[in-house]
Amino acid sequence: MDQIQSPVGALVEDFGGKRMVHGNLSAKEEILVLLQSHYPSGITLKTIVDCLDRRNTDAVKKAVRELWRAKLIEGSTATQYRLTATGLRKAVAVIKEATV
Numbered sequence: 001m002d003q004i005q006s007p008v009g010a011l012v013e014d015f016g017g018k019r020m021v022h023g024n025l026s027a028k029e030e031i032l033v034l035l036q037s038h039y040p041s042g043i044t045l046k047t048i049v050d051c052l053d054r055r056n057t058d059a060v061k062k063a064v065r066e067l068w069r070a071k072l073i074e075g076s077t078a079t080q081y082r083l084t085a086t087g088l089r090k091a092v093a094v095i096k097e098a099t100v
Contacts, residue, residue: 010099012034018051019034019051021033023098025098027052027063028063028067030052030055031060031064032072032094033091034048034051034052035048035081035082035087036088039088042075043080043081044081048081049061064081067087071087072086072087
């Protein structure tokens with residue numbers, strides 16, 4: 001229920017083919033918020049990199065690997081990345097903190 005009530009729209013701006021995450025967030029936090037804005041669907045690594053285009057590509061890919069290792073996201077470069085249940089809770093917490 002929290003994922004429905006969290007004000008993700010205050011942090012994510014949708015430009016049609018690209019979503020931009022606002023706020024003073026780390027790369028990992030931006031990825032969690034971005035994935036939460038697509039939840040329960042997933043998105044490709046290319047989409048993640050494209051949406052975080054103001055960051056270094058290698059830094060974004062490293063953040064994705066770290067989130068995967070921490071079991072906050074699931075997926076692979078060959079498929080799509082999605083939030084795990086733990087990742088969803090973390091994303092909701094990030095959104096609540098960032099919109100206070």
